[in-house]
Every structure is written in C-alpha cells, then in structure tokens.
Amino acid sequence: MKRFSSSLLLLLGLASSACQDDFLALSPISSANIDKFYQTPADFQTAILGAYSTLQTGGMYGNWFLFAEERSDNTEQEDYAGTTQVYGDFDTFTLLSTNSFISDAWNAHYRLINQCNTVLSRIPSVNFSDATQKDQLIGEAKFLRALAYFNLVRVYGDVPLVTTAISGADAYQVNRSPVADIYTQIGADLADASAKLPASYTGANLGRATKGAAATLLGKVYLTQKQYDKATQTLKTVIDAGTYSLLPAYASVFLDANAQNKESIFEVAYKASSQGEGSTYATNFSPKRGAVYVTGQGNGQGYNRPTQNMIAAYEPGDLRKPVSLSETWTDGKQVYNDPYVKKQFITPLATAYDGDGNWIVLRYADVLLMYAEALNEQGQTSQALPFLNQVRVRAGLAERTGLSQADARLALEQERRVELAFEGHRWFDLVRTGRALTVMKATGKTVSERDLLFPIPQQQIDINPLLKQNTGY
Numbered sequence: 465m466k467r468f469s470s471s472l473l474l475l476l477g478l479a480s481s482a483c484q485d486d487f488l489a490l491s492p493i494s495s496a497n498i499d500k501f502y503q504t505p506a507d508f509q510t511a512i513l514g515a516y517s518t519l520q521t522g523g524m525y526g527n528w529f530l531f532a533e534e535r536s537d538n539t540e541q542e543d544y545a546g547t548t549q550v551y552g553d554f555d556t557f558t559l560l561s562t563n564s565f566i567s568d569a570w571n572a573h574y575r576l577i578n579q580c581n582t583v584l585s586r587i588p589s590v591n592f593s594d595a596t597q598k599d600q601l602i603g604e605a606k607f608l609r610a611l612a613y614f615n616l617v618r619v620y621g622d623v624p625l626v627t628t629a630i631s632g633a634d635a636y637q638v639n640r641s642p643v644a645d646i647y648t649q650i651g652a653d654l655a656d657a658s659a660k661l662p663a664s665y666t667g668a669n670l671g672r673a674t675k676g677a678a679a680t681l682l683g684k685v686y687l688t689q690k691q692y693d694k695a696t697q698t699l700k701t702v703i704d705a706g707t708y709s710l711l712p713a714y715a716s717v718f719l720d721a722n723a724q725n726k727e728s729i730f731e732v733a734y735k736a737s738s739q740g741e742g743s744t745y746a747t748n749f750s751p752k753r754g755a756v757y758v759t760g761q762g763n764g765q766g767y768n769r770p771t772q773n774m775i776a777a778y779e780p781g782d783l784r785k786p787v788s789l790s791e792t793w794t795d796g797k798q799v800y801n802d803p804y805v806k807k808q809f810i811t812p813l814a815t816a817y818d819g820d821g822n823w824i825v826l827r828y829a830d831v832l833l834m835y836a837e838a839l840n841e842q843g844q845t846s847q848a849l850p851f852l853n854q855v856r857v858r859a860g861l862a863e864r865t866g867l868s869q870a871d872a873r874l875a876l877e878q879e880r881r882v883e884l885a886f887e888g889h890r891w892f893d894l895v896r897t898g899r900a901l902t903v904m905k906a907t908g909k910t911v912s913e914r915d916l917l918f919p920i921p922q923q924q925i926d927i928n929p930l931l932k933q934n935t936g937y
Contacts, residue, residue, distance in 0.1 A: 508601050519732045521572045523571055524572045536904075538771065542752050543752075550565060557909060557911050557915050561925070569619065570620070574616075574626075581609070602657075603656065604657070607657040609627075610685075613646055613650050614685060618895070640930075647689055657678040680699070683698040684826075684830075686698060692838045692839075696835065696842065708727060708827075709828060710828055714858055728828075729827050736818045736820045746759045746821060748767045749765075749804055757794065759812055760812045762816025774885065784882055787807065788805070788886060789804065808822060830880075841869075914934070915936075918934070920937075
C-alpha cells in the first residue's frame with residue numbers, strides 16, 4: 465500500500481531543514497500570518513503538504529464511506545439508536561440539512577480548496593531556482609483542488625466556485641455555480657496538473673500526486689460527464705504509460721507492508737500513533753462490541769457493515785470476497801454471524817481509533833474498468849471486454865465473452881461493485897449510470913430523485929443568504 469515514507473512523515477527536510485513537524489500533522493497557515501509565511505519555496509512545500517493532511521479529516525476521507533458506501537446497497541449501519549442515527553440517516557435516506565456529517569464534508573472540502581487557492585495565488589510571485597519544483601507544487605495544488613470540487617459537485621450538485629483565496633465575510637458572499645461550470649474548472653485544473661506533475665517519485669516524496677493520478681481522475685470526470693471519447697483517450701494514456709499494473713494477487717494490494725505498490729495511483733495516507741494522525745477505520749468498521757477481538761483494542765462501532773445483498777454479489781470462487789469482508793468473527797469462544805469490512809481497514813491497533821489503514825482513492829483496476837466502460841458506451845464492446853477480463857482473471861473468475869452492449873453494462877457494474885467494494889465508488893457509480901433509484905428500490909429502500917444529491921448544510925444557508933437548498937430538502 466502506498467504510504468508517504470517515514471522520512472517525509474517525520475522530517476520535512478525538503479521543505480525546510482529547520483522544520484521537524486510531522487508531515488501529516490501540518491495545519492493550514494492562519495490568515496493572520498499568511499502574508500509573512502508565503503515567502504520562499506520551502507514555505508510552499510510546507511503549505512502543500514499541509515493541504516494533503518486535510519484529506520485525512522472526517523469531513524473528507526475519514527467519513528467518505530457514509531456518502532459512497534452506506535448510501536448504497538453495499539453497506540449499512542448496524543443500528544440507528546442514539547448518536548448513531550446521524551450515521552444511519554445516510555443508509556435510510558432520511559438525511560436532514562442539519563446532519564453534522566453533511567456540514568463537516570462541506571467545510572473540509574472548502575478548507576482544502578482555500579489552502580490550494582492560497583498556494584496558487586501566491587506562488588507566481590516567488591522565485592524558484594528550480595522551475596520544475598514550482599511546476600510540481602502548482603500541479604499538486606490543482607490536483608487537490610480538482611479532487612475536492614469533484615467530490616463536492618457529486619455530493620451537492622451546484623456549489624460555490626471559488627478559485628482565489630478568500631476569508632472572513634467574503635467567504636459567505638458567493639453563490640452556487642452550475643455543475644457544468646464546476647466541471648469545466650475541474651477539467652482545466654487536471655489537464656494542467658497532468659502536464660506539470662512527474663510520472664513518479666522516489667524516496668521521501670512517494671505518495672504525492674502524480675501525472676497518472678491527475679489523468680486517472682480526469683478520466684473519471686469525463687466518464688461521469690458521459691464524454692466517453694475523452695474518457696477513452698485520457699485513460700488510455702494511463703494504460704499506455706506502463707507506470708501502473710495489476711498486482712498478481714488481489715490481497716497484495718491491501719497489505720500495509722506492501723508499500724508503494726504498482727497498482728496504487730493515489731491514496732490518503734495515515735500513520736498510527738503519530739500525533740493523532742492514525743485512521744479510525746479499524747475501530748469504526750469492526751463489529752459492534754467486536755473490535756477487541758478483531759483489532760486488539762477498544763470496541764467496534766459496527767459502521768459500514770456489508771449488506772447481505774453485497775455478500776451475495778460475489779460469484780462462487782471469487783478470490784476477492786475473503787479479502788474484502790468477513791461474514792463472521794470470533795472471540796475465541798464463540799463465532800458471531802456479524803459481517804464486517806476488511807481490506808486494508810482492519811489492522812491491529814495499539815490505541816483505539818488510531819490505525820495505519822490508508823484510504824485508496826484511485827487504483828489501476830479502476831482505470832481498466834473505466835476504460836472498458838467508456839469503450840462499451842461507444843459501441844466497442846468486443847474491444848472493452850479484454851480490459852474487464854484482466855480484472856476478472858486475477859480474481860480467479862472466467863472471462864466474459866460474447867456480451868451485448870447492454871449486458872456488458874451490467875457486467876461492468878457488477879465487476880466494479882465487487883472489485884472496488886468499500887473503496888468509495890458504489891453510490892457515485894450508480895448515480896453516474898442512472899441506476900441508483902432502480903437498484904436501491906430493489907433493496908426495499910424508499911428513494912426519489914431528491915436523494916441523488918445530498919442537502920446543502922443548513923448552517924451554510926443561514927450564514928450565506930445567496931445559497932438555496934437542494935430540491936426536496
């Protein structure tokens with residue numbers, strides 16, 4: 465699993481020989497010190513690394529499973545009593561605009577956007593002896609800004625489009641921009657990022673955004689917009705580059721000891737016992753009352769529990785199933801029929817809510833499946849199937865052959881579900897393909913068009929009179 469190396473985590477030597485802060489603990493520069501801070505190349509290194517740390521927060525990938533997995537037919541909440549109701553509302557489609565996770569997501573994504581905007585607005589005036597280094601930092605800022613906006617536009621629809629650093633009252637005087645305008649900005653950012661970022665890194669820089677990460681995200685953006693020709697062209701550049709490949713064994717992708725593997729394109733890195741910068745997944749995803757047995761520390765929360773529908777989605781002999789989930793757990797005395805998510809998330813803990821499990825945002829199997837989908841949507845089904853089958857063969861399954869375009873659509877939907885299970889794709893895949901309402905109604909959920917988007921946080925509407933709520937909330 466790709467992880468920032470210990471030298472980068474512990475020493476920001478590339479930013480400043482005098483700075484010894486933990487990489488993942490960097491916080492945004494305060495507005496009071498902003499003019500004094502952004503003076504040297506090292507300052508911008510520190511700032512962009514601080515932007516990466518925002519990805520870890522609960523408002524971003526710390527609780528992304530609520531938006532992408534519990535919202536779908538993949539996972540559910542164990543119960544809805546007491547404080548867990550705010551989690552369960554994602555599962556039951558009973559979200560309110562006052563839900564704290566809705567507000568957290570909005571705030572964290574705009575925090576990251578403002579961090580990136582600050583870097584991008586100030587870096588042109590600073591001299592760099594190494595122009596390549598300057599380009600890289602610009603590319604990283606644009607990649608992170610694009611990632612934040614891509615999440616926002618899929619969650620909320622029209623959102624405020626801000627590309628300059630703002631603060632104070634100015635932040636509450638911006639109206640929502642149309643989805644099309646947001647995607648135009650995302651596309652421009654990723655195209656420039658892809659041109660400026662290196663293909664790979666070595667040593668302390670491993671884990672930063674690359675050219676391949678920018679191109680992969682851009683391909684996903686084009687696929688979401690149904691611009692299949694552009695998606696094909698962009699994703700093909702990632703395939704042809706040869707930088708990434710499927711690992712021979714599916715399980716190897718998620719081994720914490722298997723750092724910087726060839727399949728990982730971009731992931732959010734966590735480090736346990738590093739000033740509180742560990743991930744919470746092991747505790748949150750372990751069975752309720754079961755984490756003491758599953759992870760070795762504390763009580764599990766039972767969040768993000770695989771549904772029986774998800775468990776049944778795997779074909780007999782699929783090697784991915786035992787890697788991705790477990791249907792039971794034991795305390796050494798009794799076996800409990802209580803499923804939970806595994807993958808990289810369930811790791812031994814020294815302290816509750818403090819693990820090493822990363823969140824994979826982009827990986828090569830996703831590229832192959834997206835490329836196959838884009839080809840199929842252009843009527844090139846026979847050309848698409850070999851890329852689908854690369855993923856299936858690794859999983860120990862027979863190749864798909866002779867499918868019609870319509871059958872290939874469903875085969876790709878199924879393959880994405882089991883290949884990328886619990887990695888934050890399912891709900892947005894269903895919305896993208898227009899299948900969300902059909903699939904969720906088939907599970908017995910009461911859903912409607914309004915549920916394809918999430919509510920705008922009420923707090924934002926209260927402080928910004930320009931914002932209007934999404935229809936139906």
